[in-house]
Amino acid sequence: MLETVVKRDRDFGTPASTSTETVRITIDGTECEVAIGTSVMRAAAEAGINIPKLCASDNLEAFGSCRLCLVQIEGRRGYPASCTTPVEAGMVIQTETPKLHDLRRNVMELYISDHPLDCLTCPANGDCELQDMAGVVGLRNVRYGYDGANHLDDATDASNPYFDYDPSKCIVCSRCVRACDEVQGTFALTVDGRGFESRITAGQNNSFLESDCVSCGACVQACPTSSLTEKTVIMMGQAEHSVITTCAYCGVGCAFKAEMKGEQVVRMVPWKDGQANRGHSCVKGRFAWGYATHQDRMLKPMIRSNIADPWQEVSWDEAINYAASELKRIQGQYGRDSIGGITSSRCTNEETYLVQKLVRAAFGTNNVDTCARVCHSPTGYGLKTTLGESAGTQTFDSVMHTDVVIVMGANPSAAHPVFASRLKRRLRQGAKLIVIDPRAIELVEAPHVKADFHLPVRPGTNTALLTAMAHVIATEGLINDAFVAERCETKAFDEWRNFVSQPQNSPEAMQEITGVSASDLRGAARLFATGGNGSIYYGLGVTEHSQGSTTVMAIANLAMATGNLGREGVGVNPLRGQNNVQGSCDMGSFPHELPGYRHVSDDAVRHQFEQDWGVTIQAEPGLRLPNMFDAALSGSFKGLYCQGEDIVQSDPNTQHVTAALASMECIIVQDIFLNETAKYAHVFLPGSSFLEKDGTFTNAERRISRVRKVMKPQAGFSDWEVTCLLSNALGYAMNYRHPSEIMDEIARLTPTFSGVSFKKIDELGGSVQWPCNDAAPNGTPIMHVDEFVRGQGRFMITQYVPSDERSTRKYPLLLTTGRILSQYNVGAQTRRTPNVMWHDADRLEIHPHDAEDRGIQSGDWVAIQSRAGETTLRADVTERVQPGVIYTTFHFPESGANVVTTDNSDWATDCPEYKVTAVQARRVTQPSEWQTNWSRFNDVQQTLLANRSRETPEEPA
Numbered sequence: 001m002l003e004t005v006v007k008r009d010r011d012f013g014t015p016a017s018t019s020t021e022t023v024r025i026t027i028d029g030t031e032c033e034v035a036i037g038t039s040v041m042r043a044a045a046e047a048g049i050n051i052p053k054l055c056a057s058d059n060l061e062a063f064g065s066c067r068l069c070l071v072q073i074e075g076r077r078g079y080p081a082s083c084t085t086p087v088e089a090g091m092v093i094q095t096e097t098p099k100l101h102d103l104r105r106n107v108m109e110l111y112i113s114d115h116p117l118d119c120l121t122c123p124a125n126g127d128c129e130l131q132d133m134a135g136v137v138g139l140r141n142v143r144y145g146y147d148g149a150n151h152l153d154d155a156t157d158a159s160n161p162y163f164d165y166d167p168s169k170c171i172v173c174s175r176c177v178r179a180c181d182e183v184q185g186t187f188a189l190t191v192d193g194r195g196f197e198s199r200i201t202a203g204q205n206n207s208f209l210e211s212d213c214v215s216c217g218a219c220v221q222a223c224p225t226s227s228l229t230e231k232t233v234i235m236m237g238q239a240e241h242s243v244i245t246t247c248a249y250c251g252v253g254c255a256f257k258a259e260m261k262g263e264q265v266v267r268m269v270p271w272k273d274g275q276a277n278r279g280h281s282c283v284k285g286r287f288a289w290g291y292a293t294h295q296d297r298m299l300k301p302m303i304r305s306n307i308a309d310p311w312q313e314v315s316w317d318e319a320i321n322y323a324a325s326e327l328k329r330i331q332g333q334y335g336r337d338s339i340g341g342i343t344s345s346r347c348t349n350e351e352t353y354l355v356q357k358l359v360r361a362a363f364g365t366n367n368v369d370t371c372a373r374v375c376h377s378p379t380g381y382g383l384k385t386t387l388g389e390s391a392g393t394q395t396f397d398s399v400m401h402t403d404v405v406i407v408m409g410a411n412p413s414a415a416h417p418v419f420a421s422r423l424k425r426r427l428r429q430g431a432k433l434i435v436i437d438p439r440a441i442e443l444v445e446a447p448h449v450k451a452d453f454h455l456p457v458r459p460g461t462n463t464a465l466l467t468a469m470a471h472v473i474a475t476e477g478l479i480n481d482a483f484v485a486e487r488c489e490t491k492a493f494d495e496w497r498n499f500v501s502q503p504q505n506s507p508e509a510m511q512e513i514t515g516v517s518a519s520d521l522r523g524a525a526r527l528f529a530t531g532g533n534g535s536i537y538y539g540l541g542v543t544e545h546s547q548g549s550t551t552v553m554a555i556a557n558l559a560m561a562t563g564n565l566g567r568e569g570v571g572v573n574p575l576r577g578q579n580n581v582q583g584s585c586d587m588g589s590f591p592h593e594l595p596g597y598r599h600v601s602d603d604a605v606r607h608q609f610e611q612d613w614g615v616t617i618q619a620e621p622g623l624r625l626p627n628m629f630d631a632a633l634s635g636s637f638k639g640l641y642c643q644g645e646d647i648v649q650s651d652p653n654t655q656h657v658t659a660a661l662a663s664m665e666c667i668i669v670q671d672i673f674l675n676e677t678a679k680y681a682h683v684f685l686p687g688s689s690f691l692e693k694d695g696t697f698t699n700a701e702r703r704i705s706r707v708r709k710v711m712k713p714q715a716g717f718s719d720w721e722v723t724c725l726l727s728n729a730l731g732y733a734m735n736y737r738h739p740s741e742i743m744d745e746i747a748r749l750t751p752t753f754s755g756v757s758f759k760k761i762d763e764l765g766g767s768v769q770w771p772c773n774d775a776a777p778n779g780t781p782i783m784h785v786d787e788f789v790r791g792q793g794r795f796m797i798t799q800y801v802p803s804d805e806r807s808t809r810k811y812p813l814l815l816t817t818g819r820i821l822s823q824y825n826v827g828a829q830t831r832r833t834p835n836v837m838w839h840d841a842d843r844l845e846i847h848p849h850d851a852e853d854r855g856i857q858s859g860d861w862v863a864i865q866s867r868a869g870e871t872t873l874r875a876d877v878t879e880r881v882q883p884g885v886i887y888t889t890f891h892f893p894e895s896g897a898n899v900v901t902t903d904n905s906d907w908a909t910d911c912p913e914y915k916v917t918a919v920q921a922r923r924v925t926q927p928s929e930w931q932t933n934w935s936r937f938n939d940v941q942q943t944l945l946a947n948r949s950r951e952t953p954e955e956p957a
């Protein structure tokens, strides 16, 4: 069902009406019932009658410019455009009459008279609405020649790395402009000039690359001609077949149609029926997939006994047997718990599940952890404690029903762009916005969007700020008493109300700490509590703090106190960073939890897994990631299997991490590139990209979506197969024939997943939100509807405790980190795509006052030094950051942002405090000592790779 020949998705011409009231009309003699507000064009399409159209599309408001969709309506003069005419009770409509045929042919004739007739050599040949419409209206000849004024020689703008704009093919239907405005919300395009002169321009006659365009691709998708066309289509031609799959970048989890020629991707088109993205995309998922076949891909297994030795390419058998024998040797020598594994939030649920099973069943230890440790582990802890489930409460669609939104410690325009577009659309409809962030993120003031409040909180004081908001709500009589009385634990609530009501928690008392004006904070609290449906979306700016878990609980408190849980338009919504962070947590990647967030010390749960797996599982939690590093340095942890995760670049205090890895005896890295961690590895197992495997990802909405293989694994095996090989070599049999069998096992052992299967996901149109079980056979879009998962909601006391990372005389600035749109996480994928044209290095944002104090100008090299280390970056002097705060991204290994971050961490989960590091900054002219050493080590490792022995025996079967 989901693998098809390539064809355009059905387009109903105008958006569906949301009205529940209907009227009866007659179209071409057939009576039908239609929702009020539906256009005549859509009503006809719903009745199976396709009225010719060019400027209309069902993801855009009707515009009525092309005049191709004319109809006749009894009792009306003239020929109204069906796309802009709403149905009325009793309307009698004709869509096909000789007069209409004539009119439409004339319209098409005019279009074609200013359009090159090069269909056979045009890249859109076979996928062009103009061509289709010429056929539909029966255009046979064009009476006007090309002698008069025309646009046929207009020059192509090829500046964007992913698509061309050829104005000679443009029919000025303005679909691209409207897609950019309405769908994407960037407003980068305009129609310049009038009448014949009118042309589409990006900004003030800029090239696309110089303009505000963020390369989401919505205009390209909207264009009915080849005026806006993907470069890959121009190069490769039209695809032959398509497969529906899920983006492997961020936690939005957009569904895409991978359009293929054999095993080559021609383009990725956001899938209209995708329930997370509703046909939209961002530059990463839409265009930045070339890394999957990049020349840097590592395709041969390699081993070496020492990281100073050259690599040796070996057969899969040899690599797996060597890895297994090393792990056994280490366990024999240092004990069972001297090894562990890291699961990947980029891999599928099935792969993640297998890695934790490998660790628990084949290694015999609970020493398994995941990168969620360093991002959203406080979400798991905080939401489980207060609401009873470690996950977000809503669908992304829910935001279209919200009235007031808090975005806290998240920058959706950069990190969750498709969600940002949806949010902006709701804001343009009138919803209110409160941004809580040390930086003025794009949402604070975007085209046609302006935050009602921006609370520029001082890094490290989130808990104080939210407690002060709660103070306003509690002391000004704004609590939703009925909700609290019915849904929450009374004693905990009373204690919480007494706590937050104390004068020391007032906005006035807290403003010295948070840096946020008391009146703004009071205004924001009142708006949230009284503005209608209130929703909270948050990110790593909440979790990656010493009080990350406390802040998550403060968010849940706020939602409960205002009754904003359990229905559309409200809720607590962690925006997950990587594509499968939610899934990797669900699958039992934490050392204390089996799949489904059940503690390993729970005898009944453990016995269930023991029976199924035929092994004994330890009842004590294993080591967390930071504990593994500490244990490595103290000599008790010696072996690590690390799948799809670059802990050297992504974890804090890089020098501590690399010292730990350098002290270990066997590190097995499974990845698609030789990443920073692999430079410390003894065994390298080639990984597979998301295009090379079957499975599922779970997005931030708890939506489990299918990932489908579109090409053979480049190195011979999908990641799940490699884990099975390693397990078998260790003597613990794993003989799955397909990832669907792994999902069947997950469902068998995990109550919240008991109804999930690949078949079920297909039946439900490509995805399902957990819990999916007997109680919710079709999944659970919104959680905690009638009661909380834990029964009654539990308010928690959120006492503010200052971080140890405070500005001092020695380190007077606070460094905080984040992402940029075009790059993703450690950058291993996006750095290997043309996305580097927008961002080719990490920059240090610094406020003009702080820059001036230090004699720093934009472009200067600046050293930032913390108690953990020092690195240098180029400065970007900007008022986006407040005085006293500096900011950078961490996408490039040579910038070493995490050399500076410390091992301070969340009190409950050990999630590192990336968002607050006390630093000093000064202008310099040379790289830091760490950077010099990194560069040297990198050269050595690249040489050892280049000099690897290549006498690899046979390829895998």
Ligand code: SF4
Binding pocket: 176, 179, 180, 184, 186, 187, 188, 189, 212, 213, 214, 215, 216, 217, 218, 219, 220
């Ligand atoms: S690619 Fe996206 S942002 Fe750029 S012009 Fe097109 S719709 Fe606008």
Ligand code: SF4
Binding pocket: 169, 170, 171, 172, 173, 174, 175, 176, 177, 200, 219, 222, 223, 224, 225, 227, 228
């Ligand atoms: S570029 Fe394409 S979508 Fe935009 S106005 Fe021209 S034909 Fe229409």
Ligand code: SF4
Binding pocket: 247, 248, 249, 250, 251, 252, 253, 254, 277, 281, 282, 283, 284, 285, 286, 416, 417, 418, 419
């Ligand atoms: S928003 Fe996220 S999931 Fe969607 S295309 Fe972009 S990176 Fe992929």
Ligand code: FES
Binding pocket: 052, 053, 054, 055, 056, 063, 064, 065, 066, 067, 068, 069, 070, 081, 082, 083, 084
């Ligand atoms: S489709 Fe209706 S006027 Fe263009």
